[in-house]
Amino acid sequence: VLKVASMSESHVEELARPAYARWRAARLPIVPTILAAPGQIELHLTAAAQSAEEAAAALETAARDLVGAIGNRVFTTDGETLEEVTGRLLRAHGKTIAVAESCTGGLLLSRLTDVPGSSDYVLGGVVAYSNALKVDLLGVPRELLDAHGAVSEPVGVAMADGIRARNRADIGVGITGIAGPGGGTPDKPAGTVVIALSAEGGAQVRTYHFRGGRQAVKFWATQMAMDQVRRRLLGAQP
Amino acid sequence: VLKVASMSESHVEELARPAYARWRAARLPIVPTILAAPGQIELHLTAAAQSAEEAAAALETAARDLVGAIGNRVFTTDGETLEEVTGRLLRAHGKTIAVAESCTGGLLLSRLTDVPGSSDYVLGGVVAYSNALKVDLLGVPRELLDAHGAVSEPVGVAMADGIRARNRADIGVGITGIAGPGGGTPDKPAGTVVIALSAEGGAQVRTYHFRGGRQAVKFWATQMAMDQVRRRLLGAQP
Numbered sequence: 001v002l003k004v005a006s007m008s009e010s011h012v013e014e015l016a017r018p019a020y021a022r023w024r025a026a027r028l029p030i031v032p033t034i035l036a037a038p039g040q041i042e043l044h045l046t047a048a049a050q051s052a053e054e055a056a057a058a059l060e061t062a063a064r065d066l067v068g069a070i071g072n073r074v075f076t077t078d079g080e081t082l083e084e085v086t087g088r089l090l091r092a093h094g095k096t097i098a099v100a101e102s103c104t105g106g107l108l109l110s111r112l113t114d115v116p117g118s119s120d121y122v123l124g125g126v127v128a129y130s131n132a133l134k135v136d137l138l139g140v141p142r143e144l145l146d147a148h149g150a151v152s153e154p155v156g157v158a159m160a161d162g163i164r165a166r167n168r169a170d171i172g173v174g175i176t177g178i179a180g181p182g183g184g185t186p187d188k189p190a191g192t193v194v195i196a197l198s199a200e201g202g203a204q205v206r207t208y209h210f211r212g213g214r215q216a217v218k219f220w221a222t223q224m225a226m227d228q229v230r231r232r233l234l235g236a237q238p
Numbered sequence: 239v240l241k242v243a244s245m246s247e248s249h250v251e252e253l254a255r256p257a258y259a260r261w262r263a264a265r266l267p268i269v270p271t272i273l274a275a276p277g278q279i280e281l282h283l284t285a286a287a288q289s290a291e292e293a294a295a296a297l298e299t300a301a302r303d304l305v306g307a308i309g310n311r312v313f314t315t316d317g318e319t320l321e322e323v324t325g326r327l328l329r330a331h332g333k334t335i336a337v338a339e340s341c342t343g344g345l346l347l348s349r350l351t352d353v354p355g356s357s358d359y360v361l362g363g364v365v366a367y368s369n370a371l372k373v374d375l376l377g378v379p380r381e382l383l384d385a386h387g388a389v390s391e392p393v394g395v396a397m398a399d400g401i402r403a404r405n406r407a408d409i410g411v412g413i414t415g416i417a418g419p420g421g422g423t424p425d426k427p428a429g430t431v432v433i434a435l436s437a438e439g440g441a442q443v444r445t446y447h448f449r450g451g452r453q454a455v456k457f458w459a460t461q462m463a464m465d466q467v468r469r470r471l472l473g474a475q476p
Contacts, residue, residue: 099365105351106344109365113343116419116452124371127337127347127362133405137364137375167371181354214354 002043002066004073005082005227009034012041012070019065029055030062038216039223040075040082072234075227083111083118086226089233090121090171097229098167099125100138100159102150103177103193108222123167128159138162138174151176151188153205156196160205164198171232172198173225179214193221197228204228240281240304242311243320243465247272250279250308257303267293268300276454277461278313278320310472313465321349324464327471328359328409335467336405337363338376338397340388341415341431346460361405366397376400376412389414389426391443394434398443402436409470410436411463417452431459435466442466 004012013034023030033044045062047055063077075085090097099109099122106127113122126137131150134140140158148154156174164172173196180190189209196205206228210220242250251272261268271282283300285293301315313323328335337347337360344365351360364375369388372378377400378393386392394412402410411434418428427447434443444466448458 101344104348105356105360106339106347106363106365109344110342110348110456113365113367113417114453114456118343119367119421122343122367124365124367124375125344126364126375127344127351129351129357129360129362133362137362137404166374179351183357215352218348218352 001077001079002045002063002070002074003037003076003079003082004041004043004070005039005075005223006231007041007070007073009036009041012043015069016043016066019062019069022065023062028058028062030058032062039219072231073227075230082223082226082230083115086230086233087112087115087118087121089230091117093233095170095233096121096123096167097171097173098123098163098169099173099175099225100163101125101127101175102129102134102159103179104175104218104221104225105129105179107218108173108175108225111222111226123169125163125167134159138166149188151178151192151194153194153196153207156194157198157203157205160196160198160203170199171229173229174198175221175225177208177217177221179217179221181214191217193217193224195221195225195228197225197232199232204232239315239317240283240301240308240312241275241314241317241320242279242281242308243277243313243461244469245279245308245311247274247279250281253307254281254304257300257307260303261300266296266300268296270300277457310469311465313468320461320464320468321353324468324471325350325353325356325359327468329355331471333408333471334359334361334405335409335411336361336401336407337411337413337463338401339363339365339413340367340372340397341417342413342456342459342463343367343417345456346411346413346463349460349464361407363401363405372397376404387426389416389430389432391432391434391445394432395436395441395443398434398436398441408437409467411467412436413459413463415446415455415459417455417459419452429455431455431462433459433463433466435463435470437470442470 035042049055139162159174160172177193184190191210273280287293378396397412398410415431422428429448
């Protein structure tokens, strides 16, 4: 099972299609199935072969081929969760992380700390629903909130920078958005989420528009945040 | 379905048994089943009757009888989650809440904010894994940490008091413990969790010993914390 967090099903399908054609031409006994799971696209590969060894070899070839086609958006080829992969990379790079969450309400911190031993690299974080807490606990400038609103890229970056500085962490993540179902506006509908990452070398920020209910929006936002951290650690371009 | 968060299965069973005997004597057509679900004991009642009305009446009688026997440890008789029930009570009492979490890593905040509209009463909180953050963000006195250790009732209370003061919240919750599997000591094994509540009228604190894996310990701790808040609110005048 290959998992991809930050691409649409149709985009994954499009990149995978030439690989499928190659497998057919090479008579590789692989049946691929694409599945849109919550927060990620999964490519399930099944091999039908005479022996277990032959099947394993075909699966390995196919998996390598797909990773070649899709690139580092594939976060696992062996069923790991995104929090496990992200945690493993943080540990391998010797980096610590701190998180400032608004609309995800602590879900990112909770998922990161579901991994045993995560206290080695997760320093902690802040859940700041109110603007007052964003100012008091994260040092977000009041003028920024007034000028751009709480759900804005400048505020997301200020949250990421603030929590990073406050915790003396290598990486800071800031998430601000509207989980819904209420609270949306015409220009910032429910499901709008800003995710920012602060690290040596500069901040990066992106605004997403997630669909689905409150819990789906929260989950997707934590997936995208972890994938942003993961790819930054891999050295990929944002 | 009746749900009970803070009692053992055998204790619930013991309190329910006289009710079962009464139903048999009164020929109430109810079949009860007890189920130990993650973080709660569930009593499932099934009625076999001639008509839907008769069944509904029997179920209502049985549910009322069980609530009478078990008391306010029953947090719902209609399938609500503990975060929904706790949120409804906070709203009804016009109280706000803030949370300081260590071993639960944000799960309590995330669960509380799974409820739509929860931003009305959840102000936010802090996830402080390290002692440094407990001191810096929550104002836990360094001497307390040195004297009692991070996983101790005085530190739990200081976290609850600190987050409540910091957020100017009506209720503060502090959770500190060892989610495991690592990190335990002979006198504080993995699964040891201190849960403190700070509110007008004084703090309360209790130490639990949960069994199970890391995620089970995290979940149980959030259940007990919410149930503590729920029962405190029930004991208060609205």
